[in-house]
Amino acid sequence: MQYIVTSEEMKSYDESTIRKVGIPALVLMERAALETADIIWRNAKKISRIIVFAGTGNNGGDGLAVGRILSQRGIDVTFYLVGDESRVSEEAKTQISIIRNLGLSILSKLPQAEYDIVIDSLFGTGLSRNIAGVYEKAVKDIGALKARGAMVISVDIPSGISADTGQILGCCVEADITIAFEYGKAGHYFYPGKEKTGKLFVRHIGIAEQFLSEKRPSYFSFGAEEMRQLLPARDPSGNKGTFGKVLLIAGSMNMAGAAILCGRSILRCGAGMVKIISPSANRSIIQRTLPEALLYTYGKVPDMRQVDEALEWADLVVIGPGLSKSENAKLLLSGALEQGKLPMVIDADGLNLIAEDDSLKQKVRNYETKKIIMTPHPGEFVRLCGCTMKEYKDAPRENVIKMAQEYGCIVVGKDAVTLVAGPESETVYMNLTGNDGMATAGSGDVLAGIIGGLLTQLSPFEAACVGTCLHGIAGESASKRKSRRGMIASDLVEEICGVLTEEKR
Numbered sequence: 001m002q003y004i005v006t007s008e009e010m011k012s013y014d015e016s017t018i019r020k021v022g023i024p025a026l027v028l029m030e031r032a033a034l035e036t037a038d039i040i041w042r043n044a045k046k047i048s049r050i051i052v053f054a055g056t057g058n059n060g061g062d063g064l065a066v067g068r069i070l071s072q073r074g075i076d077v078t079f080y081l082v083g084d085e086s087r088v089s090e091e092a093k094t095q096i097s098i099i100r101n102l103g104l105s106i107l108s109k110l111p112q113a114e115y116d117i118v119i120d121s122l123f124g125t126g127l128s129r130n131i132a133g134v135y136e137k138a139v140k141d142i143g144a145l146k147a148r149g150a151m152v153i154s155v156d157i158p159s160g161i162s163a164d165t166g167q168i169l170g171c172c173v174e175a176d177i178t179i180a181f182e183y184g185k186a187g188h189y190f191y192p193g194k195e196k197t198g199k200l201f202v203r204h205i206g207i208a209e210q211f212l213s214e215k216r217p218s219y220f221s222f223g224a225e226e227m228r229q230l231l232p233a234r235d236p237s238g239n240k241g242t243f244g245k246v247l248l249i250a251g252s253m254n255m256a257g258a259a260i261l262c263g264r265s266i267l268r269c270g271a272g273m274v275k276i277i278s279p280s281a282n283r284s285i286i287q288r289t290l291p292e293a294l295l296y297t298y299g300k301v302p303d304m305r306q307v308d309e310a311l312e313w314a315d316l317v318v319i320g321p322g323l324s325k326s327e328n329a330k331l332l333l334s335g336a337l338e339q340g341k342l343p344m345v346i347d348a349d350g351l352n353l354i355a356e357d358d359s360l361k362q363k364v365r366n367y368e369t370k371k372i373i374m375t376p377h378p379g380e381f382v383r384l385c386g387c388t389m390k391e392y393k394d395a396p397r398e399n400v401i402k403m404a405q406e407y408g409c410i411v412v413g414k415d416a417v418t419l420v421a422g423p424e425s426e427t428v429y430m431n432l433t434g435n436d437g438m439a440t441a442g443s444g445d446v447l448a449g450i451i452g453g454l455l456t457q458l459s460p461f462e463a464a465c466v467g468t469c470l471h472g473i474a475g476e477s478a479s480k481r482k483s484r485r486g487m488i489a490s491d492l493v494e495e496i497c498g499v500l501t502e503e504k505r
Contacts, residue, residue, distance in 0.1 A: 001226060002202075003212065004219035004430055005183045007125040007163040013182070016211040025091050028181075028205055029058065033065030035203035036155060036179045040070065043177060043199075044151055046116040049076045051145075053138055054092070055122040055159070056083040061092035062155045063121020064106075068099050078113070079106040082122060082138045110141055118145050120173045121155040125163035125185055130170030135159075139171045146174065154178040157185055158196045165394070166193025174198075182207040186219060189432060190396075191416050218397060219419075219430040224499070227469045231500075232457050234270070243272030244456025247314035248293075248449075249332050250321040251278035256285045258322025258348070261442045261489055262449035263290050266318065268496040269453025269470075275310055277302070277332065302328055307335050316343040318452035320350025321445040329353060330360075337363040343455050347375045347448035355383035364407050370422055372409035373455070373464050375448055381413055397421075397428050410460050412451070412468060414444060420464045429465040433472025437479045442489025447471045450496065473499050 005013070018025050040047065052067035054060035064079060071077040079099060081088075085108070088096065096106060122138055123131070131139060139160055146152045152175045157163055160172025163185040175198040180188060184202050187193040222230075235242065246266050251259035259278050263286075266274045275294035276286060283297040296306055311317070317336050323329045333353050336344065337360065344367075346354070351374060354360045364372060376384055382392050385403050392399050400413040400421040413419045416436075420429035451467035458466060474495040478487045481495075 001220055001222050003183050003217040003427075004186055004189065004221060005217045006186055007128075009215055009217055010125055010163070010183065010185065012215045013207050013211050016214070017206065017208045020211075021208050023206055025058070026094060028207070029061055029065055029091055029095070031205035032062050032155075032181045032203075033069055035181070035205060036062070036066045036153075037069040037073075039177065039179050039201050039203070040066070040117065040119075040153055041073070044117055044153075047075055049078075049113070049115045050117045050119060051078040051080055051113075051115045052119040053122055053142055054079065054081050055135070056081070056085070056088040056092060057124060057126070058089050058091050059121045059124030059155055061089060061095045062124070063119050064092065064095040064099060066119055066121070066155065068095070068102065068104070071102075071104060077104075078111065078115070079104065080110055081106050081108055082134055110138075114148065115145060115150050118142050118150045118152045119155065120152055120159050120175060122159035122173070124156045125187075127160070127162070127169060131160050131172070132170060136171055139173055142173050151176045152198075154197070156180055157187055158193070161187050161193040161196055163187040166190030168192060168196070172196055177201065179203060181205045183217070186397075186430075189417055189430060194417075216426045218428060220427050221430045221432050222469065223433070224469075224473050227466050227473070228500070230458070230462060230466050231454075238272075240272035243270060245273045245275070245313060245315045246271045246452050246456065247275050247277065247310050247317045248452070249277045249317065249319040249336060250323060251276070251282045251286075252322055252324035252326065252329065253279050253281050255322045255324070256282035257442060258445040260286060260289050261445040261493060262318060262321045262452070263293050264493050265446045265449025265496065266453040267292055268493060269450050269467075269500075271453045271456045275313065277307065277310060279328075298328075302332060304331070304335055307332065311336065311339050311342065314342060316345075316452065316455050318345040318347070318448055320347035321448055323349040323353075325349055325353055325356070330357070333360065334363065337367060340366065341368050341371065343371050343373075343460055345373045345375065345448050345452045345455065347444060348380075351376050351380045351384060355380070361407075364409065367408065369408045370410060370460055372407070373412060373451060373460050374403075374407065374409050375412040375414060375444065375451070377414045377444060400428065401425055410464050412447075412464050414447070418468050420461070420468060422461050429468070431468045431472055433469050434475045435479050435484055437482075437484030437487045438472070438475040438492070440488055443475075443492060446489050446492045470496070470499055
């Protein structure tokens with residue numbers, strides 16, 4: 001598991017390590033510089049001439065220390081201090097003194113020369129205002145050097161990127177490589193910061209983990225191996241009934257695709273049985289394309305006695321994909337919510353119906369806490385949350401938590417970077433898997449099915465996190481076979497088995 005932090009959290013961990021553990025700030029700075037210098041040494045194709053753009057804060061001190069280490073390895077390094085030297089931090093002041101004691105110069109004016117590598121250490125994670133003045137010019141100068149072929153390496157975060165939101169603060173450096181210390185910052189992963197970060201390395205420098213319990217990190221994440229470890233071992237004596245019975249309420253008149261994608265995903269993730277409730281017009285195509293599914297199809301109006309029997313049979317419910325916002329859809333959703341206790345995934349039109357109907361909202365709030373998983377994309381999210389798109393984009397973590405608390409459920413806020421939160425979440429799951437090829441019709445139906453299939457084996461919060469991770473890894477695998485431009489939702493389903501082949505036994 002990896003933690004992802006905000007600027008304030010990182011500052012707190014730094015200060016606690018310095019004050020309570022007793023590791024001096026200069027020791028941490030030296031460790032950071034050594035790690036950065038090593039990454040440059042190993043990854044740069046050409047290292048004959050380097051220029052360090054250093055600001056007056058501790059990030060500038062980090063960059064000066066990196067340049068000094070590389071200079072002592074025989075590299076031609078130019079040190080360029082941007083800003084007023086009289087205002088440098090104590091640690092940066094020490095680095096300036098060391099460099100001068102070694103007989104090296106620190107320039108206050110940018111020389112007209114070409115460089116193989118630019119080290120960007122103008123601003124670190126504490127930047128909270130728009131870049132202007134001499135710093136704006138320095139950012140443009142770095143951009144000009146990059147345009148002429150220099151590799152740009154940012155220390156901790158590209159200057160001008162908010163460490164908390166990934167937003168550009170006026171202007172920013174576009175890095176080829178970024179080296180972060182101890183923990184990745186949220187701004188490395190949220191767009192547009194992710195695009196500006198380049199290849200990200202996260203290196204440990206000795207920040208004490210004991211302080212994580214004092215100030216919980218805002219985010220956590222995990223990758224493929226940890227995801228597989230979270231899956232329980234299969235019971236060799238189990239049967240289709242013990243592996244979980246999922247009721248899928250999906251599809252509308254002549255709209256069977258979402259039900260098929262979702263149903264197939266449920267079964268591919270290990271559920272023993274799936275029963276689909278859908279209009280009778282979809283019966284033939286579902287039987288042909290998903291013969292493993294049980295079916296109840298209805299004519300003009302669903303027979304709620306049969307729906308209730310299906311709910312009694314089921315261990316959990318997935319509802320919404322392709323459902324439409326018809327009166328029948330509303331009737332089915334209302335009936336599913338009234339039983340109040342089965343774990344449930346609500347997606348797509350199920351969410352749209354709730355957003356438009358106060359009585360359905362209340363039924364969600366009255367449902368057993370943390371038993372419902374809602375999976376809204378941004379448009380559905382703002383309708384459910386009652387916020388604007390800008391408000392949501394400016395504070396996704398806070399809004400996902402707010403919705404989870406308001407409805408008493410697990411929220412999977414689907415986006416380029418998906419977040420998962422529960423009503424009591426302090427630390428939110430941030431999904432780091434997937435790619436833009438997954439932005440295709442039906443991808444959300446597959447995710448709902450994956451989460452539903454995993455919900456037969458995991459708690460709702462675990463199923464939401466693991467399912468989101470698995471969905472993204474399937475997307476990465478599909479893109480390698482089909483390309484990001486050419487992949488479609490059914491490709492994701494076909495990759496699920498391959499992703500799970502190394503699961504814990």
